[in-house]
Amino acid sequence: MPTSWADSVAAEASAARSTVGSANNGCIGTNSDSGRSTYVPPHLRNRPPSSAPSAPASYAGSVSSAGGNRWGAPRLGGGVGGSSGGGRGSGWNNRSGGWGHGGEREANPFGDEDGTEEMCDEQENTGINFDAYEDIPVETSGENVPPPVNTFAEIDLGEALNQNIRRCKYVKPTPVQRYTIPISLAGRDLMACAQTGSGKTAAFCFPIISGIMRGQHGQRAPRVPRMAFPLALILSPTRELSCQIHDEARKFAYQTGVRAVVAYGGAPINQQLRDLERGVDILVATPGRLVDLLERARVSLQLIRYLALDEADRMLDMGFEPQIRKIVQQMDMPPPGVRQTMLFSATFPREIQRLAADFLSNYVFLSVGRVGSSTDLIVQRVEYVHESDKRSHLMDLLHAQMANGVHGKQALTLVFVETKKGADALEHWLCTNGFPATAIHGDRTQQEREQALRSFKSGNTPILVATDVAARGLDIPHVAHVVNFDLPNDIDDYVHRIGRTGRAGKTGLATAFFNENNASLARALVDLMQEANQEVPAWLSRFAVRSAHGKSRRGGGRFGGRDFRRESSLTRGVTDYYGGGNLSSGYGASGEYAGAYGPGVTSAWD
């Protein structure tokens, strides 16, 4: 990491502390004067207004003795308009304490004693090289797009959240965060497309947590026994990803008084129900389990102010769309324009964008990097390997990796295969040949899946064989090598798979085994590799030329805002969708979205 960058971020971090401090002080009068409503944490919402906390220091302790019905009685939802709650006069409602009730104290997700700022300052140099993202092309479209920021100090996220950002050792926002946070804080809906590993989770979590802390809007929750009324809903396609987002959200929300709960299938529902009953501001969920909770009338969405779909293109493709439509359009969730909706992914096929527009109101489209592209931090290699030679070829790769020691002892290798059976068979074969491997796929129990992931992350089993269930979102440090033992049918799946390495400014290696069975992917693969400045083997280019299905849907490698509204308006000569914006280059020609998940592939998912 260049010294100049490290110095500058350190300076920014210290400037952030002083600026944020003064910004908050400055807010006191303003917010008090404007009568900004106050946030009441979930476990206190049934208490009479006068008993809501006003002093964060004793917050957790006082909660434990609060008692009372936590669900049925009238309560003030987050940001609830009205006069109750503490924090009189503060833009942040004096919320810096943790939540707690019934003697429970908020666990420290950072694992440090007290998370002191001093300790974090010592660890500011994280080794993450975000300089790698400095020159990344960014485009926005939509009406009156709020300008980006360069530092966290420029955004008034609230001191408690700022402190957690420092604890996470985030000294500087990534490009997607620089753009999305001001857009979201301005209350705008958003469709954001940014490369894998570029910090999208924080990009949607920060504005949600900050917004709940501010408590700008809201209404009284109805009297419904044992029903949870979250203020924010974050949906993701897999159980593991939901757990990961929940872990992140808990860190970001530590001692803000904002409580995140996770609900996902395959795990006992009773524990999740108990968690919900303790109160929830942010519900992170997989769609199937959420539908179950809604049908049991244990969750109501009527107070939802923020809806975030992570891996939004996957959530809206034919695998999940019916469930998502049910959750978002057929239950009690406020409509677009009333709630704020944020869609994030590294890939956003045009047809899916068109579907997604139903969920959004006057939204900003943001693309960071080439839409659906891989980062050039990932070295991509494609090797021609016959089906029958794949195992011995993989063995050669693994041996070479061990012999070279390029990635050190802890290097982790993630091997993607197409089917669950194939995953079981390859895991078995690797183990019997002396390679410590485990596997994850949709037919394993949740316990087995979690155990496999733990064992892989810890380095105890440094080879993980996986179906597409592990393709998206998982942020596993030290994955040095992704092997596409079986290539996927769709280039976007390839982008997500290889994105398990080369994350957060680090470099990674991705090797794909290609043969005639993958001919239909050749053209898109060549385009993608060329966009990412990768060396394309001559034989692969020949495949691309020959391939009958070789039409690229990537726009011929031109970088351009891929906001489908722009194309629609250009085609129809109307401007009903597209509201202007900072779109500087043309939309490249592209093929139709073919549907990424054919039969047999969907089964790999939750």
Ligand SMILES: Nc1ncnc2c1ncn2[C@@H]1O[C@H](COP(=O)(O)OP(=O)(O)OP(=O)(O)O)[C@@H](O)[C@H]1O
């Ligand atoms: N501002 C930041 N400074 C340093 N590290 C960061 C910052 N923002 C995020 N990170 C780290 O970068 C890594 C990748 O972030 P994240 O998992 O949110 O990526 P993503 O864009 O959602 O990826 P994917 O498309 O694969 O889901 C995480 O380990 C996260 O902690």
